[in-house]
Amino acid sequence: MPSAILDWTGRPMASFAGAGSGNLYARSPDDNRLRPTPRNHFDDYVALLGSWNWRSLVSEARGVSTRGLIAGALLQKAEYLGASDWRTYYPGEDSDYGDKVEQLLEDTSHLCCTRGPRYDWDTFWTLMFLAAEVDGGAFILLTGNADGWPLIQPFEAHRIGQRANSAGAVKAGSATTTVTADDGTTSVITTPYVDLKIDNGIIYNRAGAEVAFRVLGATEAEDQDVSARDMIHVAPPRWFSEGRPLGKIVPGLMDIIAVGLARDSQLSQQIIDSKLTAIVRNATGKQDITRQLLNQGPGNQTANGTNAELVETAQFRYLKTGEDAQPWSTQRPSDQWMNYDERMAASAINPFWRIEMLDPTALRGAATRAFQDQINTKIRSSFKPFRLPIQRVRRYQISKFTKIGMLPDHVDFLKCGVTQPPDFVVDRNSAIVDIAMVRAGADNMPNVLRRSGIRPEENLNAQARWLYQRHKFAQKWSRDGLKIQPDELGNLKQRGDNDPIDKLVSAVGGGVIAPGTDVNDIARGMLDLPPAPAGTPTPDVPGTSKIAATKPAPAAPENAPTNSP
Numbered sequence: 236m237p238s239a240i241l242d243w244t245g246r247p248m249a250s251f252a253g254a255g256s257g258n259l260y261a262r263s264p265d266d267n268r269l270r271p272t273p274r275n276h277f278d279d280y281v282a283l284l285g286s287w288n289w290r291s292l293v294s295e296a297r298g299v300s301t302r303g304l305i306a307g308a309l310l311q312k313a314e315y316l317g318a319s320d321w322r323t324y325y326p327g328e329d330s331d332y333g334d335k336v337e338q339l340l341e342d343t344s345h346l347c348c349t350r351g352p353r354y355d356w357d358t359f360w361t362l363m364f365l366a367a368e369v370d371g372g373a374f375i376l377l378t379g380n381a382d383g384w385p386l387i388q389p390f391e392a393h394r395i396g397q398r399a400n401s402a403g404a405v406k407a408g409s410a411t412t413t414v415t416a417d418d419g420t421t422s423v424i425t426t427p428y429v430d431l432k433i434d435n436g437i438i439y440n441r442a443g444a445e446v447a448f449r450v451l452g453a454t455e456a457e458d459q460d461v462s463a464r465d466m467i468h469v470a471p472p473r474w475f476s477e478g479r480p481l482g483k484i485v486p487g488l489m490d491i492i493a494v495g496l497a498r499d500s501q502l503s504q505q506i507i508d509s510k511l512t513a514i515v516r517n518a519t520g521k522q523d524i525t526r527q528l529l530n531q532g533p534g535n536q537t538a539n540g541t542n543a544e545l546v547e548t549a550q551f552r553y554l555k556t557g558e559d560a561q562p563w564s565t566q567r568p569s570d571q572w573m574n575y576d577e578r579m580a581a582s583a584i585n586p587f588w589r590i591e592m593l594d595p596t597a598l599r600g601a602a603t604r605a606f607q608d609q610i611n612t613k614i615r616s617s618f619k620p621f622r623l624p625i626q627r628v629r630r631y632q633i634s635k636f637t638k639i640g641m642l643p644d645h646v647d648f649l650k651c652g653v654t655q656p657p658d659f660v661v662d663r664n665s666a667i668v669d670i671a672m673v674r675a676g677a678d679n680m681p682n683v684l685r686r687s688g689i690r691p692e693e694n695l696n697a698q699a700r701w702l703y704q705r706h707k708f709a710q711k712w713s714r715d716g717l718k719i720q721p722d723e724l725g726n727l728k729q730r731g732d733n734d735p736i737d738k739l740v741s742a743v744g745g746g747v748i749a750p751g752t753d754v755n756d757i758a759r760g761m762l763d764l765p766p767a768p769a770g771t772p773t774p775d776v777p778g779t780s781k782i783a784a785t786k787p788a789p790a791a792p793e794n795a796p797t798n799s800p
Contacts (some may be wrong), residue, residue: 372470385635471620657688
């Protein structure tokens with residue numbers, strides 16, 4: 236007999252409620268041996284890194300993320316990932332409905348967060364990305380106001396936790412949960428997740444899936460357990476056996492600290508060097524007390540007791556014969572130290588970015604193409620974990636807008652696409668390769684546009700709108716017998732074989748037009764313009780009004796040298 240089909244918890248699939256009970260497929264007696272139910276290995280999921288160690292690493296990561304080198308790399312990476320403004324689009328067939336959805340989401344992008352208009356859609360997700368890079372993740376609560384307006388509320392990593400650091404089970408009365416009824420009314424009850432495993436603020440079921448999150452309040456009485464249906468854990472996983480992942484900058488913490496220590500030491504040396512003005516060599520290697528006594532007097536000593544005579548803005552040292560004073564010079568920082576610092580900085584940034592992005596002057600040749608490919612791969616892999624959370628938030632917003640009547644009900648309201656960030660390009664030579672690949676049939680224009688951060692539909696709409704505007708402006712400004720063609724506006728005109736200007740130039744240069752002919756009349760005819768009224772003066776411009784009689788140039792003798800290669 237066939238084995239049973241199991242659900243995601245490891246139990247045999249049962250039919251839906253109301254359609255009977257029992258397994259969808261019969262199973263054999265040996266099914267338990269062949270398809271065992273997964274055991275409870277809770278410690279494998281969360282206990283490999285203790286809560287205290289996790290908090291220590293997050294705290295250290297937040298500290299080093301404020302240093303110039305790391306902060307610059309993080310902000311630069313965030314700018315590249317957010318170059319498309321984390322925009323979403325409707326991928327369905329109903330373009331009218333899609334236009335309404337996209338326009339509404341764009342118009343309300345500054346009203347999406349509980350923190351106010353400063354935290355618009357673009358800023359919100361950029362900060363979520365930075366939180367994931369430093370803290371390892373953040374949380375988003377799907378909420379709203381009393382009028383049903385959808386809102387999202389961010390929670391940083393330290394807001395989700397538990398009073399006891401050790402992993403254990405949820406105890407009765409340890410937190411509260413807010414329940415919303417079908418009519419919109421809310422009530423507060425004690426946590427319904429009693430006896431489920433909890434670690435570092437995340438409540439798990441027996442299969443290790445996150446079912447709720449404990450939001451810490453100002454006091455223990457204000458702690459709340461929020462269902463995973465209402466809160467999104469934005470945290471790119473790095474390993475199976477982890478509950479709260481660490482930020483991507485954590486693997487480079489020791490290198491970051493080492494760079495800081497080395498630079499602090501080098502700074503101390505630079506400060507000492509900057510204070511040294513001159514080196515005095517004498518027979519004793521000490522200050523001459525006799526000179527100090529003989530040269531006493533106001534203005535002859537500095538604050539440190541050295542002998543000097545102030546003459547306007549200059550200072551002079553008195554040196555006896557045989558002494559030598561030389562200006563202090565140093566070779567710090569040395570090339571050796573600079574190479575070491577560069578290697579350590581690259582090692583500190585490599586876990587999440589590339590040091591070449593901060594100074595791309597060394598990129599040349601084939602290495603540039605390889606580096607460009609690596610950076611684009613890193614951008615895509617870093618953007619991928621945010622695609623599903625963004626789609627989930629958008630679907631929540633669309634459903635709430637539909638409920639309050641701002642959008643019509645539609646069967647495809649759950650369809651949502653996310654615009655990928657544009658590819659990093661060192662130079663525009665890659666565009667030549669893109670065109671060649673499209674012509675060869677190995678690629679297509681939609682893919683090329685997506686790599687530029689542009690949706691194909693957006694590009695077509697923009698081109699159509701631009702063409703429409705060109706026609707309207709051409710009609711508006713065509714006057715006084717002059718007809719403006721739409722293709723003469725906006726774009727450089729591509730002059731081909733039938734271009735009238737080219738014909739005119741060729742005719743004049745080739746001697747086809749007879750001497751004495753008015754070129755202006757010929758040009759007006761070629762451009763489909765009406766003839767000039769009688770008595771219109773011809774502009775006196777050399778070479779444009781009358782064709783002068785010229786003798787043909789003598790033919791070059793045979794075997795004559797030419798300038799052509």
